[in-house]
Amino acid sequence: MNPIDNQQFVPTLSISRYPKQRHDSLKGWNGADTLLVEHVIQHINPSQTVAIFNDEFGALSCALDDYQQVWYSDSYLAHQGVQSNRADNHLSPITTYSTMAVQQDCDVWLIKIPKSLSHLEHQLATISEQAHKDQPIILSAMVKYLNKGTFKLIERYLGPLSTSLAKYKARLIFTQLSKTPTPSPYPRSWQALPYPWQLSDHANVFCLGKLDIGTRFLLEHMPEGEFKQIIDLGCGNGLLSLAALDRWPQAHITCCDESLMATESTRTNLKRNFPEQPPRYQVLADHCLSQQPNECADLILCNPPFHQQQTISTAIARQMFTDAKRCLTPQGQLCVIANRHLPYWPMLKKSFQTVKILASNAKFVILIATK
Ligand SMILES: C[S@@+](CC[C@H](N)C(=O)[O-])C[C@H]1O[C@@H](n2cnc3c(N)ncnc32)[C@H](O)[C@@H]1O
Structure with missing residues (x-):
């Protein structure tokens, strides 16, 4: 084995971040x-x-x-x-x-x-x-x-x-282990008050055991329309999907997240709160919507992440918007909830025909983009 050089990691290895980005100056190790x-x-x-x-x-x-x-x-x-x-x-x-x-x-x-x-x-x-x-x-x-x-x-x-x-x-x-073995305290059960849903969150889900204030703002201002095929992009524990199943009883929801604990939590939470058979939802682990066909959704709900692992970045949100455009039907809507300071408006403006504000407050803005 060659000596280790932190600038090059192990000199014989080539390690990239994933997914690979053109002009990515960030290293795939630290x-x-x-x-x-x-x-x-x-x-x-x-x-x-x-x-x-x-x-x-x-x-x-x-x-x-x-x-x-x-x-x-x-x-x-x-x-x-x-x-x-x-x-x-x-x-x-x-x-x-x-x-x-x-x-x-x-x-x-x-x-x-x-x-x-x-x-x-x-x-x-x-x-x-x-x-x-x-x-x-x-x-x-x-x-x-x-x-x-x-x-x-x-x-x-x-x-x-x-x-x-x-x-x-x-x-x-x-x-080394010297303590008595202790079982994991996760998944953790809680209720997303004021909503009636009982949730069970695995350890790595976004805003574990709490209702995020951005998510709450979107739950209070869901888009209007008769939607049939909905995607919850970056579903976390599935809160937005629960609201969508409740609000659009005819709709089918596809929930995607890159965290396996998030998809497992969503599966449990949707099954517990909407036990009907056959289920009106499917849940899968994916990078953005890489496994979804073109023009498959008339509404995509998205509360994008602003970091990948420990690195702050808009790259994932950008990829989410690109995939969302491909997956939306011609009249479909992408609904994005974002912190006001994040540059999502110009990013969406670049690729979508119209971008409108559905609601906003001092901290958040909800954008509706159509292609
Ligand atoms: C801000 S959280 C939103 C969670 C949930 N939708 C909510 O509003 O409470 C963003 C979610 O995006 C997921 N995510 C991050 N990178 C992703 C990717 N490349 N593809 C799909 N989901 C991703 C995270 O795991 C996280 O659950």
């Missing part, structure tokens, strides 16, 4: 990947099986190809990204797993600390139930993302920890 790979190569024997959590684009999987791997992520894009980067580096595909299905069969646990503390908590809890007491558990993060809450969670679920010196603006955290 110092937390480099530091973790450096440590594993120096201290862990390649005969060991490593469990890898939250490898954003497959950098860890590619760099640790000498090890047997059990690879977990909640992100559909990460599942695609790891296979794409492995293929680009002439490595064979691997089996990938959801972080909702953690198993026992590894010797060492490697966790790139995820963005959401509740997602980390879920992973620590499931690891506490699966790990053996003598197995090394190594977590890695950029220093700017580490805080007291992270350390407290690790100590609460696993036991005492120690840290590495900071290098590449990252730090490693070392621990």
Whole structure:
């Protein structure tokens, strides 16, 4: 194995973000990947099986190809990204797993600390139930993302920890299981008052256990019309789909999200609140609407994300709008709820014929775009 260079990651590897963007200057790895790979190569024997959590684009999987791997992520894009980067580096595909299905069969646990503390908590809890007491558990993060809450969670679920010196603006955290195994407190059940829906949220859903104020504003100002084929793009826990099923009893709803925990939560929530058979909805993991045919929807509801993993970016929203235009019927409407400061109006204006304001308040604006 060549020495590790954080500017180039492992010099023999080419790692891109996924999906690949033209003119993308952002790297597909960061110092937390480099530091973790450096440590594993120096201290862990390649005969060991490593469990890898939250490898954003497959950098860890590619760099640790000498090890047997059990690879977990909640992100559909990460599942695609790891296979794409492995293929680009002439490595064979691997089996990938959801972080909702953690198993026992590894010797060492490697966790790139995820963005959401509740997602980390879920992973620590499931690891506490699966790990053996003598197995090394190594977590890695950029220093700017580490805080007291992270350390407290690790100590609460696993036991005492120690840290590495900071290098590449990252730090490693070392621990082993010494605490009594604790089951994950997720999914969490709650009611989205003032609405009657009972919800169950997995650990990595947007605005877990709470009604986001932007979502609430859209629920109060749903578009007018007789819609038959509706898409909930970036469905989260399915709140907008629940409102759509309620408001348009003749409509069929397609719910898409790139988080596997979001799609699983949506499936549970729609089934619980609308148990009718056959169901008037389908739920799938996708990157935007890549699996949907042209002109299949007369209404698309969208509360877009403004970051991918830990990176703030409008790239996903842009792709959502491009896909929405392709998937809308000629008279169809794209309904976008957004924070006022986000540049969605000019982005929509570029590709849609009309963009109108349906409602606005001091913080949010709801835009209706038609092609
Ligand atoms: C702001 S949240 C909105 C959630 C929900 N619709 C609501 O209003 O409460 C944005 C959602 O987009 C999802 N998302 C992020 N990137 C995506 C992508 N590339 N394709 C599909 N969904 C994505 C996130 O997982 C998240 O659930």
